[in-house]
Amino acid sequence: MKLNLLSCTSQRPDKRAIAACIVEMASGVSPSLSNELTEILLLGDAVEIDVHDKNTATALRALRKLDVDYEILE
DSSP, rough: EEEEEEEEOOOOOOOOHHHHHHHHBTTTHHHHHHHHHHHHHHOOEEEEEOOGGGHHHHHHHHHHHEEEEEEEEO
């Protein structure tokens, strides 16, 4: 499944937690790439990631907990 991460609405976003969440749920994302994607997201640009099918429900729950707005592309 593909997700488009739109923005983070938290007043004090936890960069480390968001980056760890992306590494855990996205396929083919290294920790350094995850840090870059988190920075891009927090600057206000959308980020597209491919989520492992087995982690879909857990990934969506984790993103909601971190106040990350997303849309499902596929």
